[in-house]
Amino acid sequence: MTVASIPKTQLLNIENLAVEFRTRSGIVKALDQVSFSVAAGETVGLVGESGSGKSVLSLAILGILDAAAQITAGTIAFEGDNLLTMPRSQLRAKRGTGIAMIFQNPRVALNPIRRIGQQLRDVLIAHGGLTKAQCQTRALELLTQVRIPDPHQRINAYPYELSGGMCQRVMIALALAGRPKVLIADEPTTGLDVTTQAAVMELIRDLGREGQMGTILITHDLDLAAQYCDRILVMHAGHIVETAPTRLILTQPRHPYTAKLLAATPDPHKRLDELTPIAGHLPDLRGTLPPCRFQSRCDRAIPDCDRAPLKRQAIAPDHTVACWHPLPLSSGVES
Amino acid sequence: MAQQSKLRFIIQRLLAAIPSIIGVVVVTFILTRALPGDPAVFFAGPSATQEAIDQVRASLGLDQSLPIQFLRYIQDLLKGDFGESITTGQTVLYDLTTRLPASLELTIAALIFALAIALPLGIVAALYPNSKWDHLIRFLMTAGVSLPTFFTGLFLLYVFYYRLNIAPAPTGRLDLLTSPPDRITGLFLIDSLVTGDFEVFIQAFCQLVMPAITLGIFALAPVARVTRASMLAVLSSDYIRTARSHGLAPLKILWSYAFRNALLSILTTMGVVFSFLLGSNVLVEKVFAWPGIGSYAVEALISSDYAAVQGFVLTMALLYIVLNLSIDIIYGMIDPRAGQ
Amino acid sequence: MTLSLRHTRYVIGENAITFGAFLLFLGFVLLAIFGDAIAPYDPLASNASLALNPPSAQHWFGTDALGRDILSRVLVATRLDLGIAIAAVAASFVAGSALGVLAGYWGGWVDAIAGRVIDTIMAFPLFVLAMGIMAALGNSVENIIYATAIINLPLYARVIRSEVLVIKTAGYIEAAKLSGNTDVQIMLRYLFPNALPVMMVHISLNMGWAILNAAGLSFIGLGVQPPTPEWGIMVAEGATYIISGEWWLAMFPGLMLMIAVLCFNLLGDGLRDLVDPRKRT
């Protein structure tokens, strides 16, 4: 099934995606009206507080959500094919080869009782076309590619014998095994040390450039996203509220939430009194929600904000905002 | 390097079993010294004089202080001397070695029965949590562990032997007319196959079915429960999600990733399962007149045959320690992290 | 508070079986208290002319080889069977938790000694150990309680020890120390109460097992002695008649035993849901 109207350069195209979770205390609308696309060679940052739906989105793209979750609307098109209507076996074939993912907490994301090499071979065999000997060579190649020292020795190691940073490199090697076109990195540096974080991010960036992969970096750290991404999507309570090229979003945030997030994030040049907290917390995603889920925390909110439907709209080239009253363009901020 | 650490792990486990063995020997000694009745009176016979009794007491070493008695006891054990049974007139060691294979055969059969049913049920329940099947399996498991073994046995006998008459009479390992196969391992099923005596094999098999099921039902529940719980935990773990994200085949994930990891917790509960099996053995053997060491112990208890009881408790405990030790070692084989 | 109440109600609503088990449990408690009064006949009165009568309008559960009314015996036995189990579980719970909390919190030599004691008990198949203890101590109701308590001790000690090992690393235990709580206060006010919910589950599951254990001992002739009405003995007495067709002798006490154990096990399952809903899914 082909979704029309998708430019050929876009690898991944998500339209109007909605995900709900059934829980004991009601239905949680985890994602709503989520649309974006990723092109080859591009790095997109998906930024938001915990509970904003970032990880749900990544699992939904790969089709590995919990049984309690349900995709209630939308399409996820990979190279023009809708993953949501695809037969299971075909979808499985896309995992790893079309879209691959690396997870947070790499130590627990690897099978603890299987050697690194075995896990790599499992993935290589699943993607098919390789003999046993070729698998071994390719596994070593992958470990070298992710800059693991002594790959010949490490290939026989168990995850517990490796440091967190090394485990994350193994995760990246596993993800690269199928030569994916899109790589989703879900908080890849959470739980890693600052210096290791830099090394892992550099590796992800370089591999993306070499392989012309589209990369989605999911993070709560706006600074990190700003440093490594071409474009940033800001998520709040299951909505994407603003998208723009990195430079633009840092200097000209138009959604009040983005502006507040920027103001609350410490960076090397801010003093404590320049750090402004965001009032309130994420709304309860159960029950009926207002069209703008930021309304209760927004100091610009007026009764008029209740208007539906609120759609994300382009307000400048490459810049979209889901807000009835976006912040005005400030001319002098450009640094 | 890895081989060496495995070997070291096994040796460590073996050494760790030593305190347990010492503990078992001490407890068994204390228990038997506390047994009611004076064994000297027993051995001397009903019409013995006080002098004769004292003589017997001295020859048994019962006039010595407890520590010395303990040392003697250990000496005897090391020589393989478990004493003599009053009821059978044989050495306890002889009785135990002739009867142990019967108990083992029953226990192993029950274990195979329990695993063959419980593992698949546990996996199914974990794959479809909170489904109708899951609820049904969970209820059946709870019911299974609530069944008193001796009652299950009687119930099965009533239905399948008395009512339906498709099961053989509870006459032990063979019916009264069949003679046992040549003793090789002592396990009738294996011996009869080795000697090619298929009639005996079928006989022994039919006799074994009901007691084995009775015993197995009690072990079903713990195995299925743990299988379900650990499969659920493993299936929701991060590394399963990783495996799925790489497009591995569902069966590959289920077997190489989920089940192998779940097996670790299943193995750890096998100790409890064996405790159940060996304990319930006694009850099942009584119901089915199974000539194992359990029924031997029950008879010995009734006639205050202290050497036999002591031999039985000791054998069971040692058997159990060996089983636990094997579980530990198998665990170490599967989990590379063990012993680190 | 209201939240946990709502949760309880939710769990009961969701899990009718648990609620049924709870009602059944209340029934057993009433039976244990009023069993004597309800019983239609004297459970010990024998009458040779009525021997081995099948269930009838006069004797709902039939009569045994001595002509005693099985229904009356089954009802009266409830108090003894439950009493043994409750006493044994209470004893092993108290001793086991004290041992477990101390061993888990202090570690070191306390843990080493407790560990040795527990390992030694656990080195025996538990029923076999109970047999050994009964053989040594002699047949009496108290001794069944002791034997059952001893073989259950490791369960409680181990569970609470491992709970304590987890809880002890929680920040709030360090916070309690910073607030000036002494070790004993921490054990009593912080560790034990937080380990209690998990223990409740084990108590309930263990009750069933304690009943089975006591009945099993009586079945092989250790423990309660005839003519005292007790389910295990009654099954044993009826066992020989099964293969000649007099099923009611063993069946009714056996069923009663099974229902009691099932009741506690179902209750334990339900409690598990209540204490930790995540363990279910």
Next chain:
Amino acid sequence: MISLDPPPLLSVDHLRKYFPTARRSFLNRDAAPRLLHAVDDVSFTLEAGESVGLVGESGCGKSTLVRLLTRLLDPTSGEIRFEGREIGAIAAPKFARHPLRSQLQLVFQDPHDSLNPRHTAFDSIAAPLKQLGGFQASPLLTARIEELAELVGLPAALLSRFPHQLSGGQKARVGIARAIALHPKLLILDEPTSALDVSVQAVILHLLQDLQARLGMSYLFVSHDLNVVRLLCDRIIVMYLGQIIEMGPTDAIFDNPRHPYTQALIAAIPDPGTPPQPLQLQGEPRSPIDPDPQVCRLYGRCPHGVEACTTTTPHLEPMGPDHVAACHRADVLNPAQLR
């Protein structure tokens, strides 16, 4: 450092904590027990009213140091002086009822984990007041707790709630209220915001700054995030593998870091204004178990390592006013190349 009249609030002298890693077994009875050097010869002082940041990556010994200083853990050797009184030698269980207990308090990393799930916010804040402050359950206690709640910005209505009914920020406030209940002179903050979202982090940082101004406490702010530490602290201590490798005023550390590790830490802070810095360190940290006393612990990862780094461990040397660093090559390295 020279004037000694009032002793510093806290002074730590050659503090060490070694953990045995493996018990000796039957098999290798002769092997010396392997020791993990969690805190290895650490000395520093902290003045009254001062805020000091303690920075380092996981496994550098920050948490152990915090537990030694708060007297939850006994040191292997060395001294901890609080207002001139040696407290390091008092066994941890005994310190629970020591008069100085209330003066030295801790705010925990995980606000959820540090609250007893069976206690309400009120109970949690009341614990130190009852145990150490001599308060009984009384209107006085209630008044004091409400006062504290107001001080940390916790609505009094939330005091009757259990931890699972509070948000992360609210739990953090309860934790802070409990820690300051008895007016401690030194408050140790163990990564107080690392479990919080940025939106809440800013609130808590503001609150901490405000409290310090109002109550005149000293802070030891422990974090792995230099970016956050910078906001609150006058001085920064950098730890690596159990040792202090650099220490100095915040500005000096940021603008003129002299140890290659500090330089790497600062370079690794993501800065949206600039492209990522090239990587400063390679490889993995050395093992903290029985480290070679002659070798610099950064050797092998350090891009500037020379022969001397493998023969003598560098010691802290003055680098500027109040600024010390432990590196043989500190003079040669040009911090101006950074940023």
